[in-house]
Amino acid sequence: MSEATVTTTDQENTPAGPVFAVRNLWKVFGPKAERIPDDTSLHGLSPAELREQTGCTAAVRDVSFEVNKGEVFVVMGLSGSGKSTLVRCLTRLIEPTSGTLAIDGEDVLAMDKARLRELRRHRAAMVFQHFGLLPHRTVLDNVAYGLEIQGVGKAERRAKALEVVKKVGLEGLEQRKPGQLSGGQQQRVGLARALAVDPEVLLFDEPFSALDPLIRRDMQEEVVRLHRDEGRTMVFITHDLSEALKLGDRIALMRDGRVVQVGTPEEIVGSPADDYVRDFVRDVVRADVLSVRSAMRPADADEESRGAAIAPDAKVSEAIEAVARSGFPVRVMDGKRCLGVVDHAGLLAVVAGTGQTAPGKGEVVA
Numbered sequence: 051m052s053e054a055t056v057t058t059t060d061q062e063n064t065p066a067g068p069v070f071a072v073r074n075l076w077k078v079f080g081p082k083a084e085r086i087p088d089d090t091s092l093h094g095l096s097p098a099e100l101r102e103q104t105g106c107t108a109a110v111r112d113v114s115f116e117v118n119k120g121e122v123f124v125v126m127g128l129s130g131s132g133k134s135t136l137v138r139c140l141t142r143l144i145e146p147t148s149g150t151l152a153i154d155g156e157d158v159l160a161m162d163k164a165r166l167r168e169l170r171r172h173r174a175a176m177v178f179q180h181f182g183l184l185p186h187r188t189v190l191d192n193v194a195y196g197l198e199i200q201g202v203g204k205a206e207r208r209a210k211a212l213e214v215v216k217k218v219g220l221e222g223l224e225q226r227k228p229g230q231l232s233g234g235q236q237q238r239v240g241l242a243r244a245l246a247v248d249p250e251v252l253l254f255d256e257p258f259s260a261l262d263p264l265i266r267r268d269m270q271e272e273v274v275r276l277h278r279d280e281g282r283t284m285v286f287i288t289h290d291l292s293e294a295l296k297l298g299d300r301i302a303l304m305r306d307g308r309v310v311q312v313g314t315p316e317e318i319v320g321s322p323a324d325d326y327v328r329d330f331v332r333d334v335v336r337a338d339v340l341s342v343r344s345a346m347r348p349a350d351a352d353e354e355s356r357g358a359a360i361a362p363d364a365k366v367s368e369a370i371e372a373v374a375r376s377g378f379p380v381r382v383m384d385g386k387r388c389l390g391v392v393d394h395a396g397l398l399a400v401v402a403g404t405g406q407t408a409p410g411k412g413e414v415v416a
């Protein structure tokens with residue numbers, strides 16, 4: 051999704067550098083939680099051991115990562131791994147226990163109440179799983195709600211609400227109440243409400259997990275489309291690997307409060323950081339995630355100038371088709387430059403997981 055172009059004025063005005071920079075962040079629940087991050091003798095304990103010894107739960111343990119401008123950053127992990135706590139810490143809906151946290155270089159932990167309110171209302175809007183819609187208000191008024199809180203005048207909020215209602219495909223339903231909408235439509239209202247305030251970052255907390263599979267796919271496509279159109283930075287929580295692979299430019303995989311790997315889908319699937327990640331991605335159809343770069347070999351002199359061509363970012367599955375059709379190695383072309391070729395053997399090895407893996411390892415952070 052990284053080819054998106056940035057078009058919104060707000061985003062053009064924000065400084066270069068990461069949107070969020072998170073360093074050594076901890077969130078510990080329980081008695082005397084503040085002592086846990088500093089007590090290294092406790093860091094090797096499992097969650098159950100830590101709970102037994104201290105009565106505390108380390109929901110987020112020494113986590114560091116950056117969210118880059120314009121990317122979709124997915125936080126993925128099993129239930130209880132700390133995803134929601136981590137993402138709520140980003141705007142201090144949950145107060146971190148220790149660590150540092152900045153948005154556009156500004157220290158979030160030093161923000162006073164007014165600045166924090168501004169952060170949540172204007173800069174980082176959250177889309178929740180349970181929509182949080184106001185049942186007695188129409189779709190249009192629900193969408194305009196965030197603007198109303200901001201004190202935006204009636205005519206302006208109506209115009210903006212109409213614009214985003216259209217953007218998320220709810221045109222014609224403006225006067226309905228939430229109870230007269232399907233789950234997918236309600237989720238679109240939640241999305242439209244977050245978009246209406248034109249935030250720099252959209253934070254999604256498992257927004258689609260309650261939706262049935264077809265509507266869920268529709269909504270995923272909606273997010274992909276929105277991102278392609280606007281290039282807005284998004285942080286997306288999910289426990290669903292296929293959703294993470296579909297939406298994420300990069301994925302942070304969490305386990306027991308730690309981030310065990312941050313990487314592109316290709317890096318996570320092609321170069322898992324440890325056995326846990328390897329096991330997590332075991333059933334992924336590798337040919338649909340890995341690019342032809344991972345299966346490429348240098349071209350012989352006579353191969354460089356003839357035969358079918360494919361782009362370096364094309365997926366292995368596309369290359370398999372191309373090789374099967376032509377019966378010959380296919381050139382991987384970056385414009386006019388031949389980077390190498392892919393052939394039967396290289397593609398098969400990648401699919402089987404025995405050959406070359408992703409170009410560049412995912413950043414191993416724990």
Ligand SMILES: Nc1ncnc2c1ncn2[C@@H]1O[C@H](COP(=O)(O)OP(=O)(O)OP(=O)(O)O)[C@@H](O)[C@H]1O
Pocket residue numbers: 079080107108109127128129130131132133134135136289
């Ligand atoms: N307020 C709280 N008090 C004590 N423990 C908490 C609190 N909130 C969360 N936890 C614990 O912190 C850990 C991480 O929870 P969190 O909700 O962040 O996980 P998650 O990955 O988002 O899970 P899910 O996918 O089920 O929502 C869990 O062990 C949870 O029980």
